[in-house]
Amino acid sequence: MNLNRTIKSILTAAALLMAFHSCGVLSDGELARIENLALKADTVASIPSVIFGTMAQVRLERGLFYAASFSTPEARFDEVNALAKASIEDKKRGAKADTYIAILNSYFKALRSIADKERWEGAGRELRGLGRAVDSLIIEHNELFDTEIPEGVSKTAGKTFGYLAEHINKLRQTRYVKEFVAVGDTLVAECTDSLMAILKSKSLNELIENETAGLEANYKAYLYAVSAAGYPPQISHDREYVTLTEKISIVKQIRNRAVSALRAVKNAHHKLYEDLGEEDLDQNVYDEFVSLNRLALEIGKQIKTLEK
DSSP states (O other), X not given: OHHHHHHHHHHHHHHHHHHHHGGGXXXXXXXXXXXXXXXXXXXXXXXXXXXXXXXXXXXXXXXXXXXXXXXXXXHHHHHHHHHHHHHHHHHHHTHHHHHHHHHHHHHHHHHHHHTOHHHHHHHHHXXXXXXXXXXXXXXXXXXXXXXXXXXXXXXXXXXXXXXXXHHHHHHHHHHHHHHHHHHHHHHHHHHHHHHHHHHTOHHHHHHXXXXXXXXXHHHHHHHHHHHHTTOOOOHHHHHHHHHHHHHHHHHHHXXXXXXXXXXXXXXXXXXXXXXXXXXXXXXXXXXHHHHHHHHHHHHHHHHHHHTO
16 A cells, blocks of 8 residues: 555656646657758758869860860870869869868757657666566566555556656757757858858859850860861760750759758758747748758759769
8 A cells, every 4th residue: 555655656746747847848840840950951051062073073074075176195195184183173172161061961960869859768668668577577476475566556657757757858858959059050150151152252153154164165176176187076975065064054053042042051040049949939930941941952953963
């Protein structure tokens, strides 16, 4: 009888504690928004690297067209050798953007990790398992001795303690996630602003325009050279020229969308920081995520085209 009263008293205290703290637990919707933001930010943040990589590819391929227009082995070798050195330098061109991208990716990877349910529900599952083990021992006890310990109360206790441990962990998770997002908000703003500045820079604009003009001029030089030599141009080269032209066109489109998408990442994260733990979400939060999802989807499709 005393055992029953003790267990029931503990259960009552546990229920009160859970009720008192229930408002502080991150909702499934909030966890889903964090996961969504992290995944979309990963796509969006990669754009500057994709742009610089594509421009480097265009520069190399159009340079090979130009090298093919030379009639002597020495001149062709010198041009190809210069292209090899330029290719190494091109890889350095996007290093600054890659640093910001790496920081953003690392931050959002960490955010996803601490917001992962599996990370925090383990203790609850473990205690529920212990509750079942205790219940098995009680059954064994009742079979061996005349004094019976009520199995039902033990089961309830095991389940409730498991849920309580899980709930307390969620409260800890809420606090950690809020603190992490608060610190990360400045970091995200700095990185996205820097990436937007790179995308809007005069130097990137000049790079795109120079490669556009260079591709046309170099391919014409190749066509004139093979025509003068009495050979028809290869269809595979024509196809390569068309592909490179399409890629430059996509880069121009994706550049503008990436600026808007990075701004959406910044705004969505700030709204997450402001409203995390609030019961009623501002409509602006929803709008920011819808805008980010749309832009990320469009950009994702274009990235796949560039990678073909």
